[in-house]
Amino acid sequence: MSKKNSIPKHIAIIMDGNGRWASKRGLDRSKGHLKGYENIKPNVIYAKKIGIKCITLFAFSTENWNRSSKEINFIFDLASKVIYEESKFLNKNKVRIIHLGSIDNLPEKMIDRIKKSEEMTKDNKDFTLAVAFNYGSRDEILRAVNKIIDSRINTQLSEEDFESFFMTNMLSNPDVVIRTGGEKRLSNFLLWQSAYSELIFFDKFWPDFETHDLDLVIDEYNNRIRNFGS
């Protein structure tokens, strides 16, 4: 297969390194999350401008509950800002917002806000911002299996049938998964869905990730040969 010149449809991002970004500057970890939050809008707007159709952000994993309650509350407030306060702006820009993850253990107010912004933006077809919040891939797969058991399906399933039980069922699989912050693992993020994704790692921390880096991602994507095992 030859090199191509195409824009990936779906990019998923593990926004890692907020805490280290702050510590390096002698700041509280919350300042890193704030900076990370502020970095979302410019990258989403740029992604949409260059023709990407979907960005999925890993914002809070099922493992992040181990953090201090102060840090958890801070991240929850920022998530509410993305999901709720920014939803009018995102709606105006024809962005559909969807939540990936479990609503178990989320505050009622947040669940209500998630539902409202998903409802308000549901007809936007140009671009999707999927926020993985209280998300874990193993949890998603296990929930799919349990739903199948509950629905008493007793026929053999195809991969497509199985995927239809996932939280990501209205999204295409990510063409690219980016992880910032220097670690080179998926950390329970979209494990099934990323089977054929290009994995691109950045040493820089998420607050330092710039729109220019998205251009580098696209160049790298185009330099890789995707043959899906054939």
Ligand code: FPP
């Ligand atoms: C990882 O960095 C980042 C997080 C766990 C939180 C990400 C959240 C935001 C950017 C704000 C909210 C955004 C949305 C879309 C809801 P880390 O804290 O693990 O950094 P470290 O590895 O340096 O400690």
